[in-house]
Amino acid sequence: MGNTLLEEARRLFGKNIALAEPLSKHCSFGIGGPADLFLSAADIRLLREGLAFCREWSLPYFVLGRGTNVLVPDAGVRGMVICVRAGSVQFDRNRVVAQAGASLQKLARMVAERGLAGMEFAVGIPGSVGGAAIMNAGAHGGWIGEPIEEVRLVETSGGGEVRLGKSDLRFGYRESNLRRFPGIISEVILVLHEDEPQAIKERMDQFLLLRKLSQPIRCRSAGSVFKNVEGQAAGRLIDLAGCKGMRRGGAVVSHKHANFIITSGGATYSDVKALIEDVREKVRAAHGVELELEIIDLGDWA
Ligand SMILES: Cc1cc2nc3c(=O)[nH]c(=O)nc-3n(C[C@H](O)[C@H](O)[C@H](O)COP(=O)(O)OP(=O)(O)OC[C@H]3O[C@@H](n4cnc5c(N)ncnc54)[C@H](O)[C@@H]3O)c2cc1C
Structure with missing residues (x-):
């Protein structure tokens, strides 16, 4: 350079x-x-x-x-x-304008405190609002695409603002058509519905507890590595294939949740890639199923 x-x-x-x-x-x-x-x-x-x-x-x-x-x-x-990193959040009753860099889980708590429901699923998902929108992040039967009313992007070619309304947007399992629009998501507008703050809090506490019991949340990871396959949880397929505890260098398949690869000091990209291929091979042999990555591999992008 x-x-x-x-x-x-x-x-x-x-x-x-x-x-x-x-x-x-x-x-x-x-x-x-x-x-x-x-x-x-x-x-x-x-x-x-x-x-x-x-x-x-x-x-x-x-x-x-x-x-x-x-x-x-x-x-x-x-x-x-x-x-x-732009992360301000503004409220107009049940309409929320969140800049893309806002923390998804903080947003879930902010809306809950105002008695707004529809974001409970996001408690414990550690990404940004923009990352969540493009990935259609979800959990416990909810996903961010549902309450989204509009997404604003800064266009790659001219730097202008593009506004995509509900009818322009498509959300699928851990994907959205936002990837097809060349630009950076700058703001996401959500429309939520009112509910008892206590009822919202109880749902969030329950989701957080489930997460703590089933995921290695204190370890370094990128969440679920693979997508579920035709309704079957990838974690279960990986567990049944005997992959828990498999290791490559500083990367290991979590004992707590088989779809999590956790990394420790000294882990490299090559460790994680090799472990991904090991898991794929074992699952292919055990179930005849091809696992697809949920995480974004910047090696492929490059
Ligand atoms: C412990 C743990 C638990 C998790 N649990 C869940 C879960 O339950 N459900 C779930 O769906 N995910 C889960 N995840 C994965 C992750 O948190 C979500 O996918 C999250 O929404 C990603 O947001 P991010 O800001 O970190 O995105 P990044 O990892 O930074 O980026 C992901 C992709 O989004 C793109 N992107 C990010 N921001 C923008 C933007 N503003 N404009 C355009 N493109 C953008 C990037 O280019 C990249 O392609 C978990 C992760 C961890 C570590």
Whole structure:
């Protein structure tokens, strides 16, 4: 990367830009090499300016939320990582405008305190609102696509704002058509319904308890590694195939939840990738089923 480009990035973005920033610091797996340029976009203007910079210098870019669903290569990511940190939340009765960088689980608690239901499922999901929207994050029979009324994006090509209403949006199991729109999600608008705050709290406590009992929440992971297959829980298939406790270097298949790979100090991208292939092979042999990744592998993206 040329000196002129780096100087220009420093001049434009000041303390918001970091060079050769280790992505291990920004991902829940805690592994992954450096991003050439790492932009912390604390407001929507910076999203626009980051995209404009990438256009001007023909740089590839990757959008990062809270890094709780990504696997980053040890060699890192070339170009710019734009980390969406803009996270304000505004209420107009039961209509909530959340910037994409807001914490999903904090939002779930904020709306619950106001007696608004529809986000209980999100308690314990550690991502951002933008990451949740694009992945259609969900749990306990709920998913974020349901209460979403509108998604706003900053367009890649011209930096303009695109507004997608309910009729433009499609949400499926851990996917949405938001991936097809070239841009960065800047805001998500949710419409929730009123309920007794105590009843909402009880549902959330119950969900959190279930999570604590069934998931290794204190360990480093990216949540479920594989998608469920035709109604069958991937975790159960992996468990029945005898994969719990399988290890590659610093990566191990959790004993508590077989669909979680947990990483410890010194774990590498190659460890996790090798373990993913080991699990796939065992599940293929045991059940004749091909597991598909739920996590985003930035190695594939690169
Ligand atoms: C302990 C644990 C438990 C989990 N439990 C669940 C669960 O129950 N259900 C569930 O669905 N998930 C779960 N997850 C996975 C993860 O938290 C969700 O998928 C979350 O919504 C991802 O958000 P993020 O901000 O971390 O996204 P990231 O990991 O940063 O990114 C994920 C993808 O979204 C894209 N992206 C992120 N932000 C934007 C944006 N603003 N605009 C455009 N693209 C964007 C990225 O480019 C990437 O492709 C869990 C993870 C962990 C670690």
